[in-house]
Amino acid sequence: MRKVGIAGVGLVTPLGNRPADVLTAVRAGKSALALHPGFPEQYYASLLPREGACEEHFFEQVSLQAARMAVEDAGINPSDPSTGFVLSSIKGDIEHFGQNDVSLAYSAGNIARALGVQNPPIVVSNACISGLAALVQGMRMIRSGQYIRVIVVGTELQSPFIVTGFQSLKALSVEPCKPFDAHRVGLNLGEASAAMVLQADEGEWELVEGAIRNDANHISGPSRTGEGSYNALRAVLPHCDKKDLAFVNVHGTATVYNDEMEAIALSRAGLLDVPVNALKGYFGHTMGAAGILESILSMKALEAGVVLATRGFSELGVSFPVKVSAQEQKAAGRSFIKLLSGFGGVNGALLFRKGGSL
Amino acid sequence: MRQVNIPCGADLVQLYRQEVGDYPKFFKMDTLSRLGILLTERLVAGEPERFQPREDRAVLVFSREGCLANDRHYVASMEDFPSPSLFVYTLPNIVAGEISIRNKYAGETSAFVLEKYDEEAIFTLVRQAFLDPVTKSAVVIWADCADDTQWNARGWLVEREEL
Structure with missing residues (x-):
């Protein structure tokens, strides 16, 4: 069975987009968690800047940005017929519910086609493990011989839908979260897009x-x-x-x-x-x-x-x-x-x- | 390979009473999860050691629309008071979780969204899921709900040797 390597990575995060910069920010202890006005209840979250972005297509835009970075990092051509595409997201473009086609299938199709991928996209939507499950899926596509390389992109944006949902479950912390701490009281939501190019027998x-x-x-x-x-x-x-x-x-x-x-x-x-x-x-x-x-x-x-x-x-x-x-x-x-x-x-x-x- | 379906528009509560009957959690579920429970029942009813916990059976669910039919109910609740009991069904994989809980399947559960119904694409993904050496069989569900009365719902029970 072929080994599955990571040939390229890409990020769009509130702490920066170049992986080296994001690592530097994290090592310096920076956090993008901040208090935001809610619907109506305020909430702590790490949100992407939206100035200058096309609000209507923001989900696809950030996904493409991360994917293109990973593609460039790997030096691959997404139009190569042996390239697969996997999108990971739970709620996709749900913030435009009632306006656009907000299905994950529609977003994935647009992102895959904009990248030039020839093969039909697959969406893995397996709750909070989606990103990991999408990497497992990409690994299997290569091991089974279906593709030589797979672009895997995971994106989540926050909106009243998700924020009010987690608030209704009383799962959100009213302060920056404290993982594993004795005084932890809940989670904070975050926005990001992250991408990897997986490739047979390539990568460090x-x-x-x-x-x-x-x-x-x-x-x-x-x-x-x-x-x-x-x-x-x-x-x-x-x-x-x-x-x-x-x-x-x-x-x-x-x-x-x-x-x-x-x-x-x-x-x-x-x-x-x-x-x-x-x-x-x-x-x-x-x-x-x-x-x-x-x-x-x-x-x-x-x-x-x-x-x-x-x-x-x-x-x-x-x-x-x-x-x-x-x-x-x-x-x-x-x-x-x-x-x-x-x-x-x-x-x-x-x-x-x-x-x-x- | 065993294959079943549930006709579009069928009375799911009546099917539950006829074919399940002893699992009242059914009534709190959204349409997608109800379809998943009923399809699985048709696939595995009468199996020996039916409710023994097992890790060797995967649950793989597929659709085009994901859980958008239930998302609509949650959005409606947001206008008044966001409903936690509706929110927990706004994830496409919850149906797989419900099938796991009901049948004590502790193996892999995965949810996939495809651009359209495509049996070849579904079974390519199913075959790939069997790369996990623990998985010996899989409940495979295509359940695509436009709303609470219109759907395309079919299921397969796939054994490793059949692929």
């Missing part, structure tokens, strides 16, 4: 193995035993030498239940001695972009030899002694695991490894 990074597992427990609450998250970890860990595992970049939404569930899953998987970090304190929860955005930041951090700090964390507030990286620390190892969980009981784990050229 390899997508080694990924797995998706369901809790089979509750549609909007995580499992009390961390079942799906643990099972996803259990599926990828045999592909990893633990001594080579630099860190686990967890979901860390800073809701009481998510972080506790992840701590249970990490404990069951025997990962309490591995550094853990969460990036929601910098970008908020970027939903369909999170899996790709947080993976890119984790890659760039490991290239710089560090485990990023968990902004917002100060005092451990989960039942197991998870090694949360409060401050930036030196990384030991060439691999990391990205972990995510979401509504519908879905959980995902994806193992990345840095090599030389594949």
